[in-house]
Amino acid sequence: MGKTRPGGRTARTKEVVFEAVAALIAERGYGNIAMTDIAERAGVAATSLYRRWGDVRVLVLEVAVEELMRERPLPDTGSLRGDLIAWGRSIAAGLASRDGSSFFRALIATTMPAGEYESARLATLAPRSKQISTMLARARERGEKTPSTSEVLDHLLAPLYVRALFGSPADEAFAETLVERLLAR
Amino acid sequence: MGKTRPGGRTARTKEVVFEAVAALIAERGYGNIAMTDIAERAGVAATSLYRRWGDVRVLVLEVAVEELMRERPLPDTGSLRGDLIAWGRSIAAGLASRDGSSFFRALIATTMPAGEYESARLATLAPRSKQISTMLARARERGEKTPSTSEVLDHLLAPLYVRALFGSPADEAFAETLVERLLAR
Numbered sequence: 001m002g003k004t005r006p007g008g009r010t011a012r013t014k015e016v017v018f019e020a021v022a023a024l025i026a027e028r029g030y031g032n033i034a035m036t037d038i039a040e041r042a043g044v045a046a047t048s049l050y051r052r053w054g055d056v057r058v059l060v061l062e063v064a065v066e067e068l069m070r071e072r073p074l075p076d077t078g079s080l081r082g083d084l085i086a087w088g089r090s091i092a093a094g095l096a097s098r099d100g101s102s103f104f105r106a107l108i109a110t111t112m113p114a115g116e117y118e119s120a121r122l123a124t125l126a127p128r129s130k131q132i133s134t135m136l137a138r139a140r141e142r143g144e145k146t147p148s149t150s151e152v153l154d155h156l157l158a159p160l161y162v163r164a165l166f167g168s169p170a171d172e173a174f175a176e177t178l179v180e181r182l183l184a185r
Numbered sequence: 186m187g188k189t190r191p192g193g194r195t196a197r198t199k200e201v202v203f204e205a206v207a208a209l210i211a212e213r214g215y216g217n218i219a220m221t222d223i224a225e226r227a228g229v230a231a232t233s234l235y236r237r238w239g240d241v242r243v244l245v246l247e248v249a250v251e252e253l254m255r256e257r258p259l260p261d262t263g264s265l266r267g268d269l270i271a272w273g274r275s276i277a278a279g280l281a282s283r284d285g286s287s288f289f290r291a292l293i294a295t296t297m298p299a300g301e302y303e304s305a306r307l308a309t310l311a312p313r314s315k316q317i318s319t320m321l322a323r324a325r326e327r328g329e330k331t332p333s334t335s336e337v338l339d340h341l342l343a344p345l346y347v348r349a350l351f352g353s354p355a356d357e358a359f360a361e362t363l364v365e366r367l368l369a370r
Contacts, residue, residue, distance in 0.1 A: 108350065109294050125351045154344035154363070162343035165293065166310045178339070185370075 017042045017049065021063040026099065030106035033060060057110040061124065064107035068100065069127045080139035080146060081183055087135065088156055088175030095164040096171070104164060128157060147182055155182050202227045202234065206248040211284065215291035218245060242295040246309065249292035253285065254312045265324035265331060266368055272320065273341055273360030280349040281356070289349060313342060332367055340367050 020042035024033050035056045039046035053059040075086035094100035107124065132152045139146045147155075156178045163174070205226035209218050220241045224231035238244040260271035279285035292309065317337045324331045332340075341363045348359070 122352065153347070155340055158343040158347035159339035161347055162338070167307065 061110040064103045067103040084179045089172040092175040246295040249288045252288040268320045269364045274357040277360040
């Protein structure tokens with residue numbers, strides 16, 4: 001409380017900008033947001049937004065990733081099966097919600113083609129990979145047999161994402177089925 | 186040859202419109218295409234495009250799906266393993282190509298949120314589901330043990346799609362790994 005953080009002003013500006021972007025996504029969807037809209041809403045100069053993020057899609061992508069990660073703490077149930085089921089259910093529920101669906105579509109729409117802003121694109125799944133690695137490391141410490149991080153991405157997260165995009169939203173029971181299949185190997 | 190098709194004029198108009206949309210996607214990417222641009226390029230009235238497709242995203246989505254399906258004929262190698270590997274490799278190669286990547290991104294960007302144009306959205310994966318069903322039916326006739334269509338969608342197509350979106354493009358060897366894993370169960 002009252003502790004000054006280094007870079008406090010920069011951090012506060014980022015917070016104001018992120019709030020403006022999140023509000024614009026919720027209001028208009030992801031398609032129609034220009035850097036100037038964000039600048040106006042946040043009360044900052046568009047030039048400084050361009051200097052920091054380069055492209056409006058990079059900024060929208062960062063906000064979408066942050067909003068999608070804003071959820072219950074990482075489950076720690078005492079077993080990998082329990083952790084992955086709780087984690088998968090929470091993602092499925094998020095993708096099925098109105099806000100979660102808006103931010104997920106913003107993320108998809110602003111993900112860059114290969115070659116453009118490559119690091120922003122590859123960073124999209126980084127927070128999810130980190131969560132998976134944490135759960136797997138805890139399981140290994142308990143002596144459990146674990147799949148790899150890629151296997152969890154490919155066979156739990158990918159089906160949830162593709163169903164959210166093209167199918168009826170995945171329900172939580174489907175997340176559980178995917179985990180049972182992953183661990184049955 | 187010279188055979189008149191019923192609805193020939195409608196089919197020809199559709200062809201001209203689809204060519205215009207495909208050219209615009211290749212030139213500009215998926216983001217900046219308006220119904221009026223398509224009307225101008227195709228030489229048809231924008232009102233008739235709206236009457237037939239309702240929303241520019243529905244039209245772009247249909248064209249993207251058609252372009253993505255424009256590929257080698259469905260493999261028929263004599264085994265499900267061979268068919269799925271050839272099919273998966275061909276999809277991975279397509280997603281890694283410049284054109285394939287443009288049309289895939291157009292497809293993703295125009296896929297509707299749940300509730301809007303629901304049938305267009307759910308139809309996106311229909312051509313892929315149909316291909317899978319054909320390969321599985323042939324395998325069952327040969328007496329092979331087969332996974333379900335959903336399992337092929339969730340564990341072969343979904344990882345290829347999610348890697349194309351967020352990762353380094355999936356290479357053809359990865360498609361083969363996914364097939365081996367799917368059939369090892």
